[in-house]
Every structure is written in structure tokens, then in C-alpha cells.
Amino acid sequence: MNDARPIIEAENLSKVYGSLPVLRSLSFTVWRGEFVALLGANGSGKTTLLRLLSGLSKPTTGAIRIGGWEMPREAMAVRAQIGLVAHQPLLYENLTARENLDFYGKLYGIERDERERRIKELLIAAGLRKRRDSLVRSFSRGMKQRLSIARATLHQPDVLLLDEPYSGLDQAAAERLDGMLAATIAEGRTIIMSTHQLERIPPTAGRALALSRGRISFDDAIGSRNMSEIYRFASA
Amino acid sequence: MADKAKSLPGELRIEGPPQPRALRLLTVVTVLGFAATLVLGLGLAGVDIQQGEIQRIFYIHMPSFFGAFTAFGLTVAGGLLYLARKSEKWDRIALAGVEVGLAFSLINLLTGAIWARPIWNTWWTWDPRLTSAAIMCLTYAAYLMLRAGIEDAGRRRAFMSVYGILAFVTVLITLFIIRIVPETIHPMIVGASPQKAQGSFEATSGVVIALIPSLLLWLTLMPITIIWHRVRLEERMEALHRLKMQALSE
Amino acid sequence: MKTPFVKCVAAILSKDLRAEIRARELVSVMALFSLLSVLVFSFALELDRGAREEAVSGVLWVTLIFASLLGFNRSMAQEREQGNLDSMLLAPVSRAAIYVGKLLGNFIFTLIVGLVMLPLMTVLYGLDLLDGWVILTMVVGIFGFASIGTLLATMTVQTRAREALLPIAMLPIVLPFLLTAARATKGILSGAPAAEWQGPLGMLGAICVIYLALCLLLYEYVLEE
Numbered sequence: 001m002n003d004a005r006p007i008i009e010a011e012n013l014s015k016v017y018g019s020l021p022v023l024r025s026l027s028f029t030v031w032r033g034e035f036v037a038l039l040g041a042n043g044s045g046k047t048t049l050l051r052l053l054s055g056l057s058k059p060t061t062g063a064i065r066i067g068g069w070e071m072p073r074e075a076m077a078v079r080a081q082i083g084l085v086a087h088q089p090l091l092y093e094n095l096t097a098r099e100n101l102d103f104y105g106k107l108y109g110i111e112r113d114e115r116e117r118r119i120k121e122l123l124i125a126a127g128l129r130k131r132r133d134s135l136v137r138s139f140s141r142g143m144k145q146r147l148s149i150a151r152a153t154l155h156q157p158d159v160l161l162l163d164e165p166y167s168g169l170d171q172a173a174a175e176r177l178d179g180m181l182a183a184t185i186a187e188g189r190t191i192i193m194s195t196h197q198l199e200r201i202p203p204t205a206g207r208a209l210a211l212s213r214g215r216i217s218f219d220d221a222i223g224s225r226n227m228s229e230i231y232r233f234a235s236a
Numbered sequence: 237m238a239d240k241a242k243s244l245p246g247e248l249r250i251e252g253p254p255q256p257r258a259l260r261l262l263t264v265v266t267v268l269g270f271a272a273t274l275v276l277g278l279g280l281a282g283v284d285i286q287q288g289e290i291q292r293i294f295y296i297h298m299p300s301f302f303g304a305f306t307a308f309g310l311t312v313a314g315g316l317l318y319l320a321r322k323s324e325k326w327d328r329i330a331l332a333g334v335e336v337g338l339a340f341s342l343i344n345l346l347t348g349a350i351w352a353r354p355i356w357n358t359w360w361t362w363d364p365r366l367t368s369a370a371i372m373c374l375t376y377a378a379y380l381m382l383r384a385g386i387e388d389a390g391r392r393r394a395f396m397s398v399y400g401i402l403a404f405v406t407v408l409i410t411l412f413i414i415r416i417v418p419e420t421i422h423p424m425i426v427g428a429s430p431q432k433a434q435g436s437f438e439a440t441s442g443v444v445i446a447l448i449p450s451l452l453l454w455l456t457l458m459p460i461t462i463i464w465h466r467v468r469l470e471e472r473m474e475a476l477h478r479l480k481m482q483a484l485s486e
Numbered sequence: 487m488k489t490p491f492v493k494c495v496a497a498i499l500s501k502d503l504r505a506e507i508r509a510r511e512l513v514s515v516m517a518l519f520s521l522l523s524v525l526v527f528s529f530a531l532e533l534d535r536g537a538r539e540e541a542v543s544g545v546l547w548v549t550l551i552f553a554s555l556l557g558f559n560r561s562m563a564q565e566r567e568q569g570n571l572d573s574m575l576l577a578p579v580s581r582a583a584i585y586v587g588k589l590l591g592n593f594i595f596t597l598i599v600g601l602v603m604l605p606l607m608t609v610l611y612g613l614d615l616l617d618g619w620v621i622l623t624m625v626v627g628i629f630g631f632a633s634i635g636t637l638l639a640t641m642t643v644q645t646r647a648r649e650a651l652l653p654i655a656m657l658p659i660v661l662p663f664l665l666t667a668a669r670a671t672k673g674i675l676s677g678a679p680a681a682e683w684q685g686p687l688g689m690l691g692a693i694c695v696i697y698l699a700l701c702l703l704l705y706e707y708v709l710e711e
Contacts, residue, residue, distance in 0.1 A: 017388055020481065056572055058710070076488050079578040088569035094505040106497035107577035109489035135508075151573070319707050368661070375658035382655055385645040391710075395641045398704045402634070402659050405697075409662055 006065075007032045007159060007190050008053065013062035015048050022048045024214040025062065030192065032158075035185050037201045037222070038194040039230070040211035046194040047087070049211065050161045053192065054084040067158060080108065083152030085162040089144040090151065093137035097128050097147050100136060101154060108155040122150035125180065142173035149180055160184055162193040166200045178202045198230065259464050266453070266461040273450040281446035284437050290354050291437055295446050297347040299454030300340045301369075305407060307337030307459040308376070312404045315397035324474075325467070327393040330400050331383070332466035336459055338376045345369060355435040356421070365422040368413045372406040379403055491586075494579040498587025502561070506595065512560055516553040516599045523549040524607060538611045543671035546607060546615075547664050550624075551631060551657070554596045558635040559652050561592055562643040571640075571709075581706035585636060589701075593632040600624045619674045623687055627667035630694040631660040637701045641708045666690040 008030040015023040023045045030036055040046050051057040052064065055075045064071040066078045084090075091100050098119060105115040123129045126146040136144065145165060152160060162181075166174050182204045184191060195201065201208070201222065208230050210218035218230060277295035284291035314330030317323075348366070349359045360366065379399055386392040414420055423436035437443070506512055527545045531537065565571040565588075574584050601624070604615045635656055642651040666686040673683025 017390075054576060056575055076578050079576060082576070084572075084576055086569055086572065088572075090569050090573035092501065092505060092564075092570060093568065094509045094511075094564075095501065099501075099504065103497055103501045104573065104577065107489060107494060107574065107579055109493065109578070319704075371658050371661055378654045378658060382642075382645070382651055385647045385651055387646060391644065394707045394710055395644075398637070398641070398707055399655065401704065402637075402700065405662060406658055409665075 005032045006030065007034075007067055008192075009065040010053075011063045013049075013052065013064065014060050015045075015052060015057070016060045022214055023052070023059075026211075026214075026216055028209065028216060028219060030190060032190055033185070033188050034207055035181070035191045035202075035205045036193070036207045036209050037205040038192055038209050038211065039198065039201075039218070040194075040196065042196060044211040045214045046196075046211055047163055050084065050086075050163050050192070050194060053159075054082050054161055055079055056084075080155060081158045083155070083157035083160045085145075085148050085152045085160070085165055087163050087167075089136075089148040091136045091144060091147060094135060096133045096135055097123065097139075098132045100147065101151060104151050105154055110155060118154055118156075122154060125183070126150045127176065141168045142170065142176075145169060145173070146176070146180070149177070153184065157189070159190045159192070162191065164194055164196070166195060166197065174200070178204075255468075259461075259468075262457065262461045262464065266457045269449075269453045269457055273446070273453055276449060277446040280442075282442040284443075287355060287435065287437060290351055292446075293347050293351045294437075295450045297344060297351060298447070299450045300344040300347065301410075302451060303454035303459050304337040304340035304344060304372075305411070306455055307333045307340060307463060308404055308407050309333075310459070310463060311337065311400040315400040318393060318397045324393065327397065328467045328470045329463065330397060331470065332463040333459075334376050334379050334400065335466060336462045338373060338380075340454075340459065341369065341373050341376075345373065351435075361421070363420050363422055364413050365410065365420045368406070368410045372410050375403045375406045489577065489579050489583075491580060491583045494577075494583035495587045495590065498574070498584065499590045502588070502591035503594070505564070506591075511564075512557045512595045513598055515560065516557045516595065517602055519556055520549050520553045520599055520603050521606065523552060524603065524610065528610065538613060539676060540672075542607065542611055542613055542615075543668045543675060546603065546671065547627070547668045549603070550596065550600055550628065551660060551664060553599055554592070554628070554631060554635055555653050555656060557595055557599075558592055558632070558639040558656075559643070559649050561588065561595070562636075562639040563649070566643045575709060581709055582702050584709070585640075585702065585705040588640075589632055589636045592636050593629050596628045596632055597625065600628055613675060615675070617674060619683075619687075620671055623667055623670045623674070623690065626687075626690050626694055627663050630663040630667075630690065630697060631656075633694070633698045633701050634659055634663075637705055637708060640705070644708075662693050663690065666693065 006029045008028075010029075011027050013023055013026040014021065026049070038046050038049065048057070052059050053066070055071055055078055058072045067081050069077045069081075071078055092103070095103065101119045101122065102115065105119065110118065123132050126149065128143060128147060128150075131139070131143065136147065139147065145168075149162075149165070152162075165177060169177065181191060181193070181202055185204050191205075193202075193205070205222060208218060208220065208222050209216060210230065222230070273295065277292055281292065281295070283289060311330045311333035314326045314328075314333060318326035318330065345366075348369075352361070353359050379396065382399060383392060383396050386395055414422075414424065421434045423433040524545060527541075527549070531541055531545075562571075565574070575581075601621070604620065604624075607613070608615045635652075638655045638659070639652055642648060642655055645651055666689045669686040670683045670690060673686065
């Protein structure tokens with residue numbers, strides 16, 4: 001699974017909002033095909049880090065390389081390789097599930113036939129085939145979350161970033177999400193997923209990276225240590 | 237925590253760099269220059285035959301508009317340079333330009349009103365040029381309000397650079413309004429006054445002697461000197477803010 | 487790698503049109519506001535026939551600008567509420583394409599409202615506003631303040647006060663459009679010789695081009711973080 005080629009390289013990454021440092025000189029490497037659980041208390045900088053990696057925000061200092069491309073200078077090239085599932089669903093309430101996916105497919109420049117095929121596949125995978133022509137405004141939180149993942153994977157990105165995807169999901173929805181993530185990993189993609197609930201780390205996650213006050217407080221393979229130890233670092 | 241509080245007053249004194257010699261020189265020259273233009277305008281220039289002493293207010297009224305023009309122009313330059321280079325100092329210049337320009341344009345409006353009372357028999361009239369000058373002031377007041385409403389510093393600087401560039405349009409309109417809406421009663425000193433203009437006066441040699449030095453002073457030294465001081469003040473305020481945040485996060 | 491400009495613009499525009507046809511959130515609010523505004527003006531100014539000729543173009547343009555403020559705010563708020571602006575920024579599309587896409591939507595919706603107002607005001611004020619030149623002035627003028635409004639609304643929805651700041655930011659800046667458009671409209675309506683209103687109309691077109699170019703260049707900076 002781990003073919004030892006780096007996909008994300010971050011060096012001395014810092015982000016300061018106003019005069020408030022949120023991330024303080026982070027350095028880490030993520031390898032192709034890895035599933036990294038990003039842990040940390042609220043306000044530890046998880047969301048900020050994911051925004052930096054997705055190119056939505058620029059680091060104050062430091063460098064990011066994704067798939068060999070330099071960010072933010074070559075952000076355009078990086079964008080096509082990244083999918084982000086954010087806190088908010090990033091969907092249009094007044095459009096149907098299919099229209100939403102179709103719109104994003106066009107933005108990523110996917111050709112018509114290919115787009116229709118992908119949308120069909122993803123709607124089935126997300127269990128939304130029957131609701132494909134309903135407005136998103138009528139969807140439950142879990143359905144929006146699934147559609148949001150479908151949106152983020154539409155262009156078959158190498159890296160999938162997820163920000164607290166389990167929040168607000170019931171048991172059945174969470175298990176369904178586990179399945180979708182496992183399928184993504186099986187396709188050889190890389191996942192970085194943030195969560196503040198350790199019990200929600202999916203079984204497929206191989207590595208834990210914990211942030212505390214904007215610094216990396218723990219970075220190791222899950223399984224090499226027991227969960228209570230990870231928990232101690234993550235909540236430090 | 238307790239002993240820290242005791243030592244705070246000493247720590248909190250912000251030691252900025254001393255005033256550069258150029259700034260000190262500039263300040264002296266500006267103050268002396270301003271005094272000289274007052275002597276020229278209030279003393280040496282002759283009394284206007286038609287308007288009497290009140291006409292002397294023009295030696296401040298018109299130059300103050302051009303001072304505002306320079307200041308707002310520096311805001312545009314600061315904005316463009318900030319967007320290109322992302323260095324905070326350009327944004328400070330842009331902000332200082334707005335504040336100084338706003339002060340100058342208020343001087344411009346106020347002196348205009350004082351002059352209009354005896355000549356036009358009213359403090360204010362909805363003349364196109366007066367209206368556009370008032371709107372120019374409001375635009376830059378909006379700049380300050382907008383600026384206060386944006387919390388994230390990086391976003392604030394970028395947005396306000398953009399707005400500072402767009403806002404300059406109202407300055408240009410105030411300058412050229414007479415071409416768009418010709419029926420103004422506002423006199424023009426440079427070029428022919430509009431037919432309906434009330435309160436024009438001849439640009440006699442006495443007027444020229446007082447007006448030109450004042451114009452040059454307000455166009456260059458006045459705004460530049462004050463903006464420089466304002467930029468230094470802003471640097472101190474930012475340093476103070478940083479110290480506060482540091483003290484709070486400890 | 488980068489999605490072609492025209493395709494992005496078309497995608498954003500068709501998305502906005504589709505959502506609007508379905509929900510009618512923008513045009514209906516703007517049209518209702520315009521109708522109310524026209525009525526309120528005619529009561530407040532006690533517009534008799536003589537006064538109407540003088541005031542009607544002013545009423546038309548002030549109403550259109552206020553109505554467009556509502557529309558621009560709402561249109562950008564739709565992008566902001568669910569974080570959709572972010573999702574467009576995530577895609578490999580040029581920032582100018584996002585701007586043009588949103589601008590065209592705003593332009594079309596405001597123009598629809600303007601075109602509805604013309605026959606309405608013709609009936610209410612007994613003045614023939616359905617004139618080719620008036621419509622041309624309207625197309626150019628609305629495009630002009632939509633270009634500014636789209637940029638400024640993108641800025642103001644990202645601030646704390648949100649909706650409240652757009653009028654303050656936009657009204658002074660769109661003044662050149664108001665001045666020239668109202669002047670041209672007034673000239674056309676009063677039956678003045680073409681030479682009298684072609685000047686303002688030409689100037690309206692010129693500032694429209696200048697502003698559009700300026701906004702295209704500046705737009706990416708109001709999206710950055």
C-alpha cells in the first residue's frame with residue numbers, strides 16, 4: 001500500500017491570523033496511499049492546516065509541495081489533484097444532487113460523457129441514486145455529507161482532505177462513510193482526515209498526526225502505541 | 237503574574253526608531269512654508285476689488301483640494317504596491333493617505349462654505365461640484381468604516397487596497413464634473429469659468445503670487461509630511477497591538 | 487490542467503440561472519422593491535406632469551441601483567452561506583472566470599427588473615420610456631454597476647457586518663454611472679437633439695469599459711486569504 005513516494009511535503013509551515021499564530025512551523029511528509037488521521041482539540045489548527053493544504057489559504061511562512069508541485073505558486077496544478085470535504089457541505093441548496101455534481105464536474109473541466117458516467121457511479125456509491133433529482137435543501141445532514149464526498153472525489157483527486165466528516169452523523173451514516181473511505185484508500189488515493197473524536201478513527205487509518213497549539217505533538221503509526229497514549233498527546 | 241504586572245509599565249514603552257533626519261527637515265520646511273504662504277496670502281496679495289477680504293480664503297480652499305488629491309493618489313499607489321508586493325508598509329501609506337486626504341477635503345469643504353456664505357448668500361448649495369466633493373468625502377469615510385469591519389488583517393489590507401484604488405474615481409469626478417454636468421456655479425481658476433459661475437475673480441499678478449506657492453506647498457510638502465508622520469504613528473500602534481497580544485497569550 | 491475560461495463562466499452562469507428560475511429569490515425581491523420604490527417616489531415627490539419629465543430618469547436610476555444592491559448582496563450571500571465560494575476556489579479555474587460568471591448573472595437579473603420597470607413607469611407616469619436608446623442606456627448602465635457591485639459584494643459578504651456595508655461601499659463608487667446614465671436618459675426622454683445626450687451616453691460606455699477592466703484585474707485580490 002505504501003510505495004514510499006511522498007505526495008505531500010510540508011516544511012516549516014506557519015500561519016498567523018493578524019498577530020495570532022495558529023500554526024507554528026510544522027514539517028511533515030505524507031506518503032502516497034497513506035490514510036492519516038489528523039487529531040487535536042478544537043482550535044489546535046486542524047482546519048487551518050487542511051485549508052493550507054487545499055490551497056484555499058496561503059501559509060505565512062514555509063513551503064508546501066503536493067505531487068511535486070510548489071504551493072501556492074503552482075496552485076492551479078495542485079487544485080486538480082485535491083478534493084476537500086469541509087465543515088460546510090459546499091453544496092447549492094437550490095440545486096438537485098445531480099445538478100450540484102454536474103456544476104462541479106464542469107468547473108473541473110470533465111468532459112460531458114465522462115462527467116455523466118462519474119456522476120452516475122458516485123450517486124450510486126453515495127446511496128443517493130433515488131434522490132438524485134431532489135433539491136439538496138431537502139437532504140439530511142448525512143445525505144449532504146455523502147453528496148459532499150461525492151463532490152470532492154468527482155475529479156478523482158490523488159489527495160482527499162476531510163474536515164471532521166463524522167460530526168453530526170448517526171451510527172449507520174458513520175459506517176457508510178467508513179466504507180466510502182476504505183474504498184478510496186483501496187483505489188490508491190491518499191486521505192488526510194481531521195477529527196477530535198478518537199473513537200471515530202476508522203480502522204483503515206494507518207497513521208495518527210496530532211496537533212496541539214499549532215505544533216505537531218504526536219506523529220506515528222496507529223497500532224504501534226495504544227490509543228490512550230495517542231489520546232494523551234492529542235489532548236495535550 | 238503579580239510581579240509581571242509590576243514590571244509592565246517599563247516594558248510597555250514602545251521604543252520606535254528615532255525620527256529620520258529627512259522627516260525632521262521636511263517638517264521644518266513645511267511649517268515654514270505654510271507660514272510663508274499665510275504671509276503671502278493674508279498680507280502681500282492685494283484685496284480683491286469685488287469680493288474684498290473673503291477672497292483670500294481661496295489661497296487655502298483650492299490648494300487643500302489638491303492636497304487631498306495627492307493624498308488620495310498616494311492611497312492608490314500604496315494599494316497597487318501592496319497588491320504587488322504584499323508588504324504592510326504600503327498599506328500603511330494607503331491608510332494614511334485616506335485619513336490625511338479626508339482631513340484636507342474637509343478643510344476644502346469648510347473653507348468653501350465660509351466663502352460661499354457672503355458671496356453666494358448660502359453656506360451650501362446642491363451644485364454638481366459641491367455634491368461630488370461631498371460624495372468624495374463620504375467615499376473615503378466609507379473606506380474607514382469598511383476597514384473597521386474586516387477582522388482578518390491580511391484580508392483587510394488586500395480589500396482596502398482594492399477599495400482605495402476604486403475610490404479614486406470620485407476624486408477624478410470632482411475634478412472633471414464640470415465637463416459632465418456643465419451647469420455649475422462654481423468658479424474655475426484654471427481655464428475659463430462656466431458661464432453661470434458666480435464669484436469668479438481675475439487671476440491678477442497679486443493672486444498668482446499668493447496662490448501658486450500655496451498650491452505647490454499643499455500639493456507636495458503638506459500631504460507628504462503629514463502622511464509620513466501618520467505612517468510612523470501606525471507603526472507604533474501596530475507594535476503596541478503586538479505587545480498586547482503577546483501579553484494576553486502568555 | 488486549467489479549465490477553459492469560457493466553460494467556467496458558462497457553468498457558473500447556468501448554475502445561477504437554474505437556481506434563480508427555481509427559487510426566484512433575486513428577481514422577485516428586486517422587482518417588488520422597484521415597484522414600491524417607484525410608487526413611494528411618486529407620492530413623496532408629488533410628481534405632476536411637469537415635474538415628472540424632469541425627475542423620471544432620476545427615479546428610474548436610483549431605483550435600479552437600490553434594487554441591484556439587494557440582488558448583488560443576495561447573490562453573493564448564496565455563495566457564502568454554504569461555503570460555496572470556497573468550493574469554486576478549490577477548482578482549477580481562473581479567478582476572473584468566477585468574477586465574469588457572477589457578473590453576468592447579476593447583470594441579467596438586474597436587467598430583467600429594469601426591463602419590467604420601463605412599461606410600468608410608462609403607464610404610471612404617462613411618459614414613453616419604451617425607446618430603443620433608453621433600453622441601450624439601461625443595458626450599458628446596468629452592466630457598469632453590476633461590474634462594480636459584483637466585486638464589492640464579494641468583499642462585503644466576507645466582512646462582519648455583511649449586507650450592511652455594500653450600500654455604503656457601492657453608492658459613491660457607482661456615482662459616475664448614475665450621473666451619466668440619468669443624464670442620457672433625461673435627454674432622450676425630453677426629445678432633445680441627439681448631440682445633447684450622445685455625449686453622456688458615450689461617456690457611460692467608456693467608464694463601463696474602464697471599470698470592467700479594473701475589476702477584472704483586482705478581483706483575485708478580494709478572494710485571497
